[in-house]
Amino acid sequence: MHTLLAPQRSHQDSLSSLPDTLRLPSRDQRTTLLDRLALRLGLRLLLWSTRTPRLADDRTRHAHAFGHQESAAARERGHHRRGVLLAPRL
16 A cells, blocks of 8 residues: 555544554445345356256257167177186186
């Protein structure tokens, strides 16, 4: 903070307990019910707009991903089965 721009105290103000910058002209008013409702609505809309889309919304992408996952699982089962059948038995 630049000290030349800060309010300067005089000798008479040094007796008061609060500096001029901390004195409030009036009591802070509470937020009205309408403003609180508007803020809540705005927050809900922001949260809703940043959500991730569900897989059911894009059915073709979901079907493709599911098919790819199933084929990979089938390949792994096949490799495991062949490895068990070809393994030497003692």
